[in-house]
Amino acid sequence: METTSTPPLSGRKAQAARNDQVILEAARAVFVADPGAPISAVAERAKVGISALYRRYPSKEDLLRKLCSDGLKTYIVAAERALADEGDAWTSFAAFVRDVVDADTHSLTINLAGAFTPDESLYRDSAHASELTVQIFDRAAQAGALRPGLDVADVTMVFELLASAHLGDEARTFEIRRRYLTLLLDALHLPSAPPLPGPPPSVEEVNERWNT
Amino acid sequence: METTSTPPLSGRKAQAARNDQVILEAARAVFVADPGAPISAVAERAKVGISALYRRYPSKEDLLRKLCSDGLKTYIVAAERALADEGDAWTSFAAFVRDVVDADTHSLTINLAGAFTPDESLYRDSAHASELTVQIFDRAAQAGALRPGLDVADVTMVFELLASAHLGDEARTFEIRRRYLTLLLDALHLPSAPPLPGPPPSVEEVNERWNT
DNA sequence: ATAGAACGGAACATTTTGTTCCACAAGCTA
DNA sequence: TAGCTTGTGGAACAAAATGTTCCGTTCTAT
Numbered sequence: 001m002e003t004t005s006t007p008p009l010s011g012r013k014a015q016a017a018r019n020d021q022v023i024l025e026a027a028r029a030v031f032v033a034d035p036g037a038p039i040s041a042v043a044e045r046a047k048v049g050i051s052a053l054y055r056r057y058p059s060k061e062d063l064l065r066k067l068c069s070d071g072l073k074t075y076i077v078a079a080e081r082a083l084a085d086e087g088d089a090w091t092s093f094a095a096f097v098r099d100v101v102d103a104d105t106h107s108l109t110i111n112l113a114g115a116f117t118p119d120e121s122l123y124r125d126s127a128h129a130s131e132l133t134v135q136i137f138d139r140a141a142q143a144g145a146l147r148p149g150l151d152v153a154d155v156t157m158v159f160e161l162l163a164s165a166h167l168g169d170e171a172r173t174f175e176i177r178r179r180y181l182t183l184l185l186d187a188l189h190l191p192s193a194p195p196l197p198g199p200p201p202s203v204e205e206v207n208e209r210w211n212t
Numbered sequence: 213m214e215t216t217s218t219p220p221l222s223g224r225k226a227q228a229a230r231n232d233q234v235i236l237e238a239a240r241a242v243f244v245a246d247p248g249a250p251i252s253a254v255a256e257r258a259k260v261g262i263s264a265l266y267r268r269y270p271s272k273e274d275l276l277r278k279l280c281s282d283g284l285k286t287y288i289v290a291a292e293r294a295l296a297d298e299g300d301a302w303t304s305f306a307a308f309v310r311d312v313v314d315a316d317t318h319s320l321t322i323n324l325a326g327a328f329t330p331d332e333s334l335y336r337d338s339a340h341a342s343e344l345t346v347q348i349f350d351r352a353a354q355a356g357a358l359r360p361g362l363d364v365a366d367v368t369m370v371f372e373l374l375a376s377a378h379l380g381d382e383a384r385t386f387e388i389r390r391r392y393l394t395l396l397l398d399a400l401h402l403p404s405a406p407p408l409p410g411p412p413p414s415v416e417e418v419n420e421r422w423n424t
Numbered sequence: 425a426t427a428g429a430a431c432g433g434a435a436c437a438t439t440t441t442g443t444t445c446c447a448c449a450a451g452c453t454a
Numbered sequence: 455t456a457g458c459t460t461g462t463g464g465a466a467c468a469a470a471a472t473g474t475t476c477c478g479t480t481c482t483a484t
Contacts, residue, residue: 013451013460013461015450015461015462016460016461016462019461019462036248038440038441038442039441039442039443040441040442040464043463043464048462048463049461049462049463049464050442050443050462050463050464051444051445051461051462051463051464052461052462052463054442054443054444055460055461055462059442059443060441060442060443154391157377157379157388157392158392160376160377161373161374161376161377161392162373164372164373164376165369165372165373167369167413167417167418168417168420172417175409175410175411176369176410176413178409178410179366179408179409179410179412180369180370180373180408182408182409183396183399183400183408184395184396184399186399186402186405187395187396187398187399188395190398193398196391196392196394196395197387197390197391197394198387198388198390198391199387200391201379201388205379205380205384206379208380225429225430225482227430227431227481228429228430228431231430231431250471250472250473251472251473251474252433252471252472252473255432255433260431260432261430261431261432261433262431262432262433262473262474263430263431263432263433263475263476264430264431264432266473266474266475267429267430267431271473271474272472272473272474425484426483426484427482427483427484428481428482428483429480429481429482429483430479430480430481430482431478431479431480431481432477432478432479432480433476433477433478434475434476434477434478435474435475435476435477436473436474436475436476437472437473437474437475438471438472438473438474439470439471439472439473440469440470440471440472441468441469441470441471442467442468442469442470443466443467443468443469444465444466444467444468445464445465445466445467446463446464446465446466447462447463447464447465448461448462448463449460449461449462449463450459450460450461450462451458451459451460451461452457452458452459452460453456453457453458453459454455454456454457454458
């Protein structure tokens with residue numbers, strides 16, 4: 001029971017703190033696999049009682065909001081890191097996209113859209129994330145590194161496309177996503193290719209998912 | 213009883229025949245939007261009572277099987293048409309991929325995997341579809357039209373990636389899929405590009421979805 | 425007019441699931 | 455040691471969802 005290995009922990013509070021982590025990780029894994037999964041599935045995965053969940057989050061909806069919020073923050077961190085990079089515009093763009101795909105922030109975003117009513121802070125973060133993405137995109141576009149006719153929204157769609165790829169366990173899924181990310185990046189990085197057909201996704205279209 | 217074809221139908225049998233169609237279309241639309249949707253949702257969408265459904269299919273599972281089976285047959289038709297084309301290998305490969313994406317046969321296949329126990333005939337069709345796909349792929353590969361290191365399974369994954377794209381209504385979804393299909397095809401059609409990272413999906417990996 | 429096919433949709437029986445509640449364990453304090 | 459507080463497990467509960475059945479009704483052909 002007291003196998004508190006790595007951190008010098010003194011007992012109950014330490015376990016509680018660790019549970020904070022364990023629960024979030026379990027919740028993430030469970031809801032990525034099945035967006036409609038019951039709360040009890042999260043508890044089982046975390047090897048924790050249900051009350052441990054309800055002590056932290058007033059309701060399922062709050063837990064989902066928290067997961068989404070964390071994902072957004074991860075995204076923002078990756079974006080800010082990319083913007084801080086003073087090197088080649090294409091290189092930092094590609095690194096950013098790779099980071100986001102690896103962080104897998106969109107598996108939740110897509111699946112959970114509409115499962116809870118967004119938060120005020122969530123709106124703020126979302127807007128912030130959009131701005132940063134635009135900057136990264138524009139920098140690459142102005143450097144002439146992008147296929148003509150591309151729009152920032154295309155980048156978001158690429159994230160969603162890749163987030164939908166699943167194969168075997170988590171490690172294999174990430175590997176396979178890298179494979180198709182390579183494919184997509186190559187296709188994005190063709191300044192002399194013809195533009196893509198049809199209009200890119202508009203902001204309204206992308207945001208519509210959060211209704212209801 | 214065979215008067216139920218083109219002419220303006222009056223009568224119960226005519227309505228019944230039309231309902232066969234209406235129900236399948238409604239079921240498809242409903243389950244693509246939400247794989248876990250209740251039977252009643254299908255009835256509502258088809259503007260039909262529940263008994264009209266149960267008159268045709270003994271259970272929900274049978275309906276799902278039927279939908280999947282129809283999708284496979286559509287896929288096979290597209291594949292055979294591509295193989296019958298004696299023209300350029302790449303062109304008929306690309307046309308095949310476009311046809312399948314437009315037919316949207318994978319939205320169901322992906323979402324419904326595991327929701328019913330496969331049929332004997334379904335296994336047969338599935339094997340047949342695989343063979344045809346291999347032929348189309350190999351022809352393009354031997355013509356030197358494909359990026360090195362690609363595998364047939366990559367084509368399947370491309371279908372699944374695109375099937376996950378959704379935006380607005382159905383028409384817009386198809387339009388946007390065309391957009392990213394163009395992107396992906398361009399990336400596949402690069403004989404001198406470096407191979408993609410990581411091993412391609414294996415047959416076992418792709419088939420594992422049908423377990424449980 | 426009558427038989428029977430096709431249908432609509434309420435009713436039923438489960439199953440599922442979010443949430444509450446309470447008894448108990450572990451640390452903390454006096 | 456005896457309370458007090460925090461955190462936990464998980465049974466219990468109430469509400470909702472859902473696959474399937476059932477029965478009365480409508481429409482067609484004879």
